[in-house]
Structure formats: structure tokens, C-alpha cells
Amino acid sequence: MEPIKIKTTVLTADALAKAMAEMQSIFSQLTPSEYKDALTIQSGDDSDRSAQKLFSDPGGNDSVSSDQNLTTTTTLACPSHPTTDEPTTSETKPGQNNYHILPHPVPVSKSEPRTVKIGTLNNIPIYHYFSHAEQFLASQEYATPFGKRFLLDEPDSLLPSDDPSDRVFHPPPHSEEWWPGPGNANRDFRFKKYFKIRKSGLGGLGAFATVDIEMGRVILLERPLLLTTHGRVEDDVLAMRQEGKGIYRSLDGGGEVGWVIRVKDRNCFDLGGGIGFFGIASRFNHACRGAANVNYKYDHHRKVMVMTARRDIEAGTELFIDYGAGSSACLYAMYGFVCRCGGGCRRLTRRDLEAMGAGLKELVKWGLASEKELAW
Numbered sequence: 001m002e003p004i005k006i007k008t009t010v011l012t013a014d015a016l017a018k019a020m021a022e023m024q025s026i027f028s029q030l031t032p033s034e035y036k037d038a039l040t041i042q043s044g045d046d047s048d049r050s051a052q053k054l055f056s057d058p059g060g061n062d063s064v065s066s067d068q069n070l071t072t073t074t075t076l077a078c079p080s081h082p083t084t085d086e087p088t089t090s091e092t093k094p095g096q097n098n099y100h101i102l103p104h105p106v107p108v109s110k111s112e113p114r115t116v117k118i119g120t121l122n123n124i125p126i127y128h129y130f131s132h133a134e135q136f137l138a139s140q141e142y143a144t145p146f147g148k149r150f151l152l153d154e155p156d157s158l159l160p161s162d163d164p165s166d167r168v169f170h171p172p173p174h175s176e177e178w179w180p181g182p183g184n185a186n187r188d189f190r191f192k193k194y195f196k197i198r199k200s201g202l203g204g205l206g207a208f209a210t211v212d213i214e215m216g217r218v219i220l221l222e223r224p225l226l227l228t229t230h231g232r233v234e235d236d237v238l239a240m241r242q243e244g245k246g247i248y249r250s251l252d253g254g255g256e257v258g259w260v261i262r263v264k265d266r267n268c269f270d271l272g273g274g275i276g277f278f279g280i281a282s283r284f285n286h287a288c289r290g291a292a293n294v295n296y297k298y299d300h301h302r303k304v305m306v307m308t309a310r311r312d313i314e315a316g317t318e319l320f321i322d323y324g325a326g327s328s329a330c331l332y333a334m335y336g337f338v339c340r341c342g343g344g345c346r347r348l349t350r351r352d353l354e355a356m357g358a359g360l361k362e363l364v365k366w367g368l369a370s371e372k373e374l375a376w
């Protein structure tokens with residue numbers, strides 16, 4: 001597949017990986033006090049105070065609940081933003097997110113006109129995706145201030161052919177008896193001897209060690225339910241057999257109208273050339289900044305997700321992976337949730353949300369998003 005061309009920028013998997021690595025390295029160099037500085041919201045006028053209230057956490061935790069976020073952000077005003085078409089090369093300062101909103105949002109390709117680049121965050125492209133916009137906006141639970149956003153670079157290199165049946169991996173037969181899902185979330189499900197899936201303090205399900213696990217131990221090998229791309233996911237999910245479709249639908253976000261895309265946004269793994277879904281691996285929650293205790297890597301050759309203990313882990317501990325977003329704002333932009341991992345992540349700032357809103361305004365101006373999406 002040709003590299004995706006956007007104005008003067010050519011996005012390749014390598015470029016994206018490099019940008020992500022740079023961003024990760026910037027964040028990993030921050031001292032605790034720089035993080036603290038980044039958390040400070042200047043108090044001043046009323047809107048600042050309301051922002052401070054919005055982001056203060058009564059539990060003393062570092063993050064805010066998504067409920068607070070979704071119901072109160074309507075009071076925030078959008079500032080003006082740079083209006084250059086060119087990607088900016090300004091230096092990223094520790095603790096500060098550099099947003100650049102394109103004045104003319106660009107559809108990414110002719111075959112995917114609903115995917116639009118709207119700007120960059122710390123030099124990483126941010127995209128807005130429109131499929132099923134009406135359905136997901138109808139769901140208060142799912143609506144994020146900025147709709148659906150993700151970072152995208154998905155050459156088709158992973159996909160063996162255009163035939164969806166070649167890309168669908170049928171899982172072994174399963175039943176509600178042993179497959180974790182919303183209907184039986186209170187039960188414990190064991191996978192091999194290392195962990196089980198049960199309710200997590202973060203809400204929803206999570207994976208928990210059932211025994212002490214030593215560093216380096218492989219705790220999960222899992223074949224994907226499905227390998228696909230953001231653009232093909234709907235066709236491919238519908239082409240799955242009933243069992244696989246059932247597992248896909250039982251993942252976080254499944255069930256109601258718009259489930260295919262909602263499940264995709266919350267559960268897909270970027271496999272570097274496509275996206276993948278896993279019935280078990282997709283139950284692992286995220287932790288920031290080295291707090292993750294499990295590594296994961298997709299083995300393209302064997303077509304299997306490999307999860308490994310990153311350090312010694314005590315029985316009973318929740319198992320976390322790092323979703324790889326690099327910051328709370330990126331995490332929010334990519335997956336639409338506000339992190340509550342408590343792993344020292346930087347909370348979303350008022351400026352983050354303002355910048356996201358400014359990007360959405362540009363989309364509305366160019367007829368690429370509806371006014372309805374602005375109402376947050």
C-alpha cells in the first residue's frame with residue numbers, strides 16, 4: 001500500500017514509531033516535580049476555578065472520573081490556535097503538550113473519506129473517524145468531547161489477502177460457562193495457571209495474578225479473534241462466525257447499537273500494520289509510566305499475542321499493560337477514557353481539552369463534523 005500523503009507529510013509506520021518513541025522518551029525523562037508542575041492549573045478567573053474544580057480529585061487520586069469530564073466540559077471556551085498547514089517542528093517542553101490544529105482538515109484517503117487528519121499532538125498526527133457517528137453520539141456513555149479519535153498508520157502489510165475469510169481467526173468453541181463477559185462479570189475465569197479475569201477497581205473487568213509470577217514468565221499466548229484495519233473492521237466482524245462475533249461483542253463497549261466500532265475503539269491492539277482483537281488480552285487494563293507489570297508483543301510470524309511478566313508479580317495483583325499512548329491526553333485521544341491507573345500519569349489539563357475542542361471546530365467549519373459533535 002502507498003504511504004498516506006497528507007499535504008507535505010508522508011506518514012509511514014517508521015515515522016509514526018519514531019515519533020511515538022521520541023514522545024515516550026521525553027515523558028520518561030520527566031522528574032516527579034516536572035510532572036507536578038504540569039498538573040498545576042493556574043487559578044484566576046471563574047472559568048479557571050471551574051476548570052480547577054473539574055480536574056480536582058476528591059479521592060486525592062491523580063486523575064478525574066470520566067463522568068465529571070463528560071458532564072462539565074461544556075463550560076470551557078476554545079482559544080485561538082496556530083493556523084499553519086505545515087507540521088510544526090517546535091520543541092516539546094517537558095510536561096507540556098504541543099497541539100497544532102490544521103486549518104483545513106484533510107481526509108486521509110479517497111477510500112476512507114471518513115478518516116480525517118485534524119492536527120498533531122506532540123508531532124504525532126491525530127485523526128478523527130466518522131463511521132457510525134450518529135450511533136455513538138446517541139450513547140452518553142460512549143460520547144467523548146471529541147468523538148472518536150485515534151492515531152493511524154495502517155499499511156495492509158499484515159493482511160494476507162483481500163478476502164475477509166482469510167483474516168478471520170476462528171476461536172475454539174466457547175460458552176458463557178467459561179468466557180468472561182458482561183453477563184457473567186462476577187465469576188472468576190482462569191487462564192493457564194497465572195491469572196484470572198475478574199472485576200477491576202478501575203471499573204469493568206481486568207486480569208489478576210492467581211499465583212506469584214516471576215519476571216520474564218510468559219503468561220499468555222493468544223491467537224487473535226480477528227486481524228483487520230480501522231476501515232475494514234465492520235465488514236470483517238460481520239463476516240466472522242457466530243462464536244467469534246459473540247466474543248468480540250462481549251468485549252468492553254459491546255452489546256448496544258454501534259458495538260462494532262465501540263468495541264474496536266476500546267479494545268483494538270495496533271499491531272504495526274493492522275489492528276487485532278483478542279478475547280483475553282483485550283481484558284488487560286492500562287497503566288502509565290512504567291507502572292505496567294506485563295509486556296506484550298505480537299508475534300507476526302506465529303500470529304500470536306505474547307504476554308510476559310515485566311517484573312516479579314505477587315499473587316492477587318492486577319496485571320496491567322501499557323497501551324502505548326505516551327500521555328493522558330494521547331490516551332484520551334486514542335481510546336476515549338481518562339486514566340485512573342494511579343501510576344503517576346499526568347492528568348488531562350484544561351488546555352488539552354480546549355485544544356481538542358478547537359480541532360473539532362475546524363472539522364465543523366469544513367463540513368466534516370456536525371454541530372452536534374461540538375456540543376460538549
Ligand SMILES: C[S@@+](CC[C@H](N)C(=O)[O-])C[C@H]1O[C@@H](n2cnc3c(N)ncnc32)[C@H](O)[C@@H]1O
Pocket residue numbers: 200202203204205206251252266267282283284285286287335337338339340341
Ligand atoms: C481493552 S479494555 C480493558 C478491559 C476492560 N476493563 C473490560 O472490562 O473489558 C479498555 C477499557 O478499560 C478501561 N480502562 C483500561 N485501563 C484503564 C485505566 N487505567 N483507567 C481507567 N479505565 C481504564 C477503559 O474503559 C477502556 O476503554
